[in-house]
Amino acid sequence: MMCVTRQKWPRYLTIILIILCVFFVNIFVKGNIKNEALEQESFLKQRQDRHGHSNSFFIVADNLHTPENAVDQAKGVHEEECRYVYLDLGSNKGVQIRKLFEPALYPGAEILPYFDKIFGNVDHRRKYACAFGFEANPRHFSRLKYIENAYRRKGFRVTFYNNAVSNEQNKNVTIYSETNFDLDWGAGILDVAIHDKENMTRYEVPTVDIVKFINKEIKPLNPKAVFVKMDIEGSEYTVLPHMVKNKVLCKNVLSSMVVEMHGWAKKQMKSKLDLKTLRQMMRKQMCAPTEIVPVDDESYKDDVEVDPDA
Incomplete structure (x- = not known):
């Protein structure tokens, strides 16, 4: 019996060594998987910490071109x-928004002191506005998208619709x-301001209920101040009563406003x-009314030659 055992001992030893190898390999593999999972979790957390605040708006902004989805998009934008x-x-052509973020290009523009008063200095508003x-008018939109994309690359939060x-x-x-692009200042739902009516261009464009947009997109941001410029070529005669009726021309919703x-x-x-x-209509809203700012700044209509992407 002892002889048989001695003969089989190398085989048993081999089996034992194989079992031990399998056991330790299993522990090693599980340890690596766990470490990789922890490293991945740490990486994602660091990435979120780095980008969670600075890029969240841009994730939303890429989808903001469908205003009816604004309520979901607004949830992704940090109030800060x-x-x-x-x-x-x-x-x-986007000149007013350029004045907001690049005021030095537009010396003497009447709106600039109001921007400073409402949004703070240029560095402050570039960070928080x-x-x-x-x-x-679709003819302006390729230019507006160019401005939007150029400004986003600079970290300015701009979206055009x-x-x-x-x-x-x-x-x-x-x-x-x-038809003449250089004269294209009065485009709108009326042809009254169009000079060359025989050759004027017509576009079909979807509307946005601005009250709905304000309620679903602007309000959830809980901003400290909202400044509105309205120059919509006659549509103000239906839009403004609609805003009053829905009580959005209140100071706690829209702080101040320029309206033509x-x-x-x-x-x-x-x-x-x-x-x-x-x-008079605004006073009937049962709230402190939005301040109407007495300025109509249409300076630099043709814009400056400085590229927004410069």
């Missing part, structure tokens, strides 16, 4: 990043535009609204 909001209704611009500001949501309307009333559009819009009447 949009302490202030500039709402540019009727952006045209978010700008949303609406322009109905090709929508007609309205009291209705997602309704296609006809936008009338000059286009008298030439009154007859066609069948409206008697003017700034005096508007102020």
